Amino acid sequence: MLEIRNLHVAIEDGSKKILNGLNLTIRDGEVAAIMGPNGSGKSTLSYVIAGKDDYEVLDGEILLDGKNLLEMEPDERAAAGVFLAFQYPLEIPGVATMTFLKAALNAQRKGRGEDELTTPDFMRRVKAGAEKLGIPQDMLKRGLNVGFSGGEKKRMEILQMALLEPSIGILDETDSGLDIDALKIVSEGVNALRSAKRSFLVITHYQRLLNYIVPDTVHVMSKGQIVRTGGKELALELEANGYADYVTNAAA
C-alpha cells in the first residue's frame, strides 16, 4: 500500500511550490489514475516518489507498505518496490540494453538481500518478457534506448517493469508519443502485470489510455492537490468537460 500524507514540495531552490498538501492512498492491487491539467504537479509527484533530488520536500510523508520512502536513496526505493516508467526514457550510449537490464536486476536483488540471477535464468526472463512486448532481440544488444522510437522506448520501460517486479508501478504519461498500436501493446503489457499484490499509479492527460488500462479509482489533480476522487466514470466526465472547472476552483 502506498500512502501519501500532506505532501508539500517545492523545486530545489525553494522558489516555487508545486505540491500543496497532497493526500493519496493506493491499496494493494489497485490501479489509480491521476489526471489533471498541465502544470498541476503530476510529474513532480512521480519524481518525488521515485526520489529525484531536484525537489525539496517541505512537509508530509510517503509510505510504501509502512516504510518511509523519503528517507531512502532512489536505488533503495527501487529495491523497496518503486518503479517509475519515465515519460521520456533516457538514452545511454555505450551501455548495451542487456548489460543495463542485468545490472539493474541484480542490483535490486542485492538491495533486497537476494542472490544474483544466473545468466541462463536472466536470459530466459528477458527473452520471454521481450517476446510478449514485441521487442526484437537485436534491440536488446543496442545501447539502451539509443535510436529507439518513442513506442520502442515505452515498451522497453514496460519490459524493465516486468523484470523488476515492483510493488508499485508509476506510469508517467506513458501514453505520450504513442500511436494506437503501441498504446495497445504497452497497455497489454501493463495489464499482464496487474495482480492482487501490485498497485499502479497511472498519470495521464487523456482518458484514452484508461480505455486500455482500466483504473479502479480516478483522481483529479490541480495546483498540487487531489481535488476530486471517483471511479473510472470520472475520466469520461473529464474527457467531456475538460479541466476548466478544476483550474478555476483551485485558483479561487
Added chain:
Amino acid sequence: MSNITPLKTEAEQALIAQGATVASDRKEAFARFLEHGLPHRRVEAYHYTDLRALLKSAPPPAKAGGKITTTSPLADIDAHVLTVVDGRYDASLSGALPKGASVSASSALADDGSNEKGLLSADPVIALNAAFSDSVLDITIAAKAEIEKPILIRLVTTGAHASYPRVRLNVGDHAKAFIVESHEGAAAGSLIDSVLELRMGDHVTFDHLRLNLVDHAATVLTTFGGAMGKESLYRGHNFVVGGSLSRHQIFFRFEGEQSKAEISSACLLNAKQHADTTLVVDHAVPECQSREFFAHVLDHESTGVFQGKIIVRPGAQQTDGKMMSRAIVLEDGATMNNKPELEIFADDVACGHGATVGALDEDLLFYLRARGLPKAEAEALMLQAFVGEALEKIEHDAIRDTLEAHTEQWLKARSA
C-alpha cells in the same frame, strides 16, 4: 629580443651537468635543447604544461643492468614481445619476429627527425631524447608482409632514473601490422622521454596502440611522429592512466592521397595527475581523411590538456578532418583544457572540431538509480560507457577486453 638569460631551474641545471657526457654525435641535439631550456607557459605549445614549473628535478640517465620487476599488463595477449629496458633494447628479453619483420638496435642516431624532412618538430623534449638516447631500436615490416599477431614493445623503466627510448618503425608497401607501445614500470622521480618514429609506405594497414601504465609518480614525455603514403589506413589508440606528469605529442602527416587515419584516446586521471596530449595532423596532400577522438575522465584534482590542430596545406583539396574531445570532470578540483585548432589553406574541404567538458549527466544518473543501481555503480556504468566509446575503436578483441577490464578496475578503485 632581449638578451636576458633566465635563471636555470634545478631540473635544467641537472640536465646541463648531465649534458657533459653526451656522445659527440649528440652534441648538436643537446645544444638545441640548451638554446631554449625547458619550455614554459609563454611557449604556446606548452602553455598548459609548463615544464619549467612542473618538472622539479631531472634524474640521471639510467645505467645498464636494470631489472624488470613488473609483468606486462598485456602479458596474457598472444604477441611477439620486444623489450626495451631503461631505453635500451634487450635482445635476451625479446622474442624473434616472424617472417617479414626484423629488428635491430644501434647507438647511432643518424637523423634525429627534427629537420625539415623529418617527422618531428624542433621541440626541446625531442632534442633531449636525441641527446641522451644511446640505443635506437629499428623495426622493419617488409613490403607485403602481414604480421598476424601484435608486436608488443615493452618500454620498461626500472627505477628513479631517466630513460630515453627511441624506436624507428618502417612499414613497407602493402604491409599490415599491429604495434603496441607499452610504457611500464618507473617509480617516483623517474623521467621517461621517448620518441617513436613511424614511416608507412603505400597501401599499408597499420594499428598502433600506446599505453601509459607507468607509476603514478613518474614523469612521462612521449612523442610520436608518423607519416604515411597513399591509400593507407592508420589506426592509433592511446590509453593513459599513469604518470604524475605526462605529455604525449603526436605529429602525423599524410604524404599520399586517399589515406585515412583514426586517432583515439582514453585518459583516466585522478589525484593530482597532469596529462597533456598535443596533436598535429598535417594534411599535406589531397583526399585524405582523419578522425580524432579524445576522451578524458578527470577525478580529484587532476588536470587534462588536449591541444589538437588539423592543418590543411594549400592544394590538399577534399580533405575530410574531424576532431572531437570529450571530458567528464568528476570533482570541482579537476580541470580540463581544450584547445582545438583548424588551419586550412585549401577551399574545398570538410573539417570540423568539437570539444565538451561536463559533469556526469544528473538525469541519466537518476534514471539508472531509479532502476536500482546504487550511485557508485551507476556512475561507474556511465563512465565505462564513456571510455568505451574510445576503446571500441581498438580492433583487437583480447586487447580491448584487457583495457576495458583495466578501466573497470580504475572505476572500482574510485568508488572503493
